Amino acid sequence: MHKFLLLGGDSRQLYLSRILSENGFFNVLHSGGDDPDFSLKEAMENCDIILCPIPFTRDKISLSSEHVISNLGIGDLLSHLTSNHILFGGSIPSYVKEYARKNEIGCFDYMDMEDVTIKNTIATAEGAIAEAIRLSPGCLHQSKCLITGFGRCARTLALKLKGLDLTITIAGRKANQLALASSMGFQTVLLCDLEKEIGRYDFIFNTIPALVIPEELVSLAARTATIIDIASAPGGVDFEACRQQGIRAKLCLGLPGIYAPETSAKILYEAILTCLSETV
Template sequence: MLTGMQIAVLGGDARQLEIIRKLTELDAKISLVGFEQLDHAFTGATKEKLDEVDFSMMDAIILPVPGTNLQGEIDTIFSNEKITLTEEIVSETPEHCTIYSGISNAYLDQIMSSTNRKLVQLFERDDVAIYNSIPTVEGTIMMAIQHTDFTIHGSDIVILGLGRVGMSVARTFHHLGGRVKVGVRKSEHLARVTEMGLVPFHLDDLEKEVENCDICINTIPVHIVKAGVIAKMPAHTLIIDLASKPGGTDFRYAEKRGIKALLAPGLPGIVAPKTAGQILANVLCQLLEEDFDSGKESSS
């Protein structure tokens, strides 16, 4: 239980509702910022403006999956008001206050460093990333079906990267009958792709490997699907970029060539927000309980 714990939830999308629901079940006291347009009420949760929150009382701050942008602004679908996490706000919190986010960036890292606060990136955890790959794969299948006039079965599919998302995407598209090739760099990943019964290739050969590609799915968060690669693709190729913004694709050149390229980060929050929110809520509440229990032990 989280009885007595005070938590600020700042902005977000429908996934945050599952987190709030779980926190209230565990009896935490919650300040909701950026939820003015939310009709649903949660017992133990209070809607507040950012400047109304007493951050000196907060044991934890929960940010949305994307965290903030590079100016500290936080996206929310439940309010039209701008929410900005500043160094001043974080410095007001007690020293034990932990900030939770899906991912981080240079802005958040700098604030955590200057205020000496702990930041937990949920998507750095293998369990969260692996569970989250399930709705990501389903969303990728949905996009592939919506934006092509051919079946996945029998299509030539190039997948870039064999991380936690890449592995799930490769396996599923193979089971759907796609002819899957996976581009990687590490020798152990080449071996793993072979063990999975798929066709591996080194990313140095990417331009050659996309010459007959029907669907290219990128999971690598660096600029890898460059103009030279896109120039080698057939005109009907669909590019789905699952990497975090700004993705790894030259979208300008793809548009110039008439190739459809879709940037699709955050698919779980779009196609299955309830499931994606439950995944985050379960792990987050476990971490909060551990922190809360250890805090009580140290103060006793």
């Protein structure tokens, strides 16, 4: 039977460890504090499945963790990986994937798994809505909302917000995405035309990982607007311009791990078992 080593991460790793235990799998969790008795080398020698966090790293030096852990450098991890290991993680850097390929190490990126990303859009959308409610002094009900982008997360978010009786406009560059948004009952606008429209929205949700709401657009937005950015870091909003204009704005990363860690862990567990069954 497989033995699992969980390294770094947030509370998703904790729940994933519990789920593994409940299903009879041996696992070691190292996600917080510098335990002087912990040896990465020994732990990896005793486990064949290495479960790294989402995201894999934030600083490109060590595995990401919500707690300070000084002994989880990526270099150390790679030096102990062998062809007997299978590596999992989210947003795994290309050089780590290449190292795994060259050394015949199984490597699976959660972000490359369609089922994981689609299921996680639900927690991301619910978390984004929760952040908007927390940040704004007003109600979502009957507010005017702009969502930039219409990918997987944006579509789920739009449908959730539609159920809360917001008037929703989708902004994008691609005609096919805007056509789909229109067919689903949403208003649409081209990103290049936002300067004419952005001032009328109470809530703005960005899902595009590029600077699509720069200083020029921020200056045209309503001072009472609330901006929630759920794109990958550094997001797509000029937050310094928002601060200078007095507009409430927040980059919200890792929402599934914050708002639905147990559900997210179940999604990862199912994906891991599926991948392992396919490697046999």
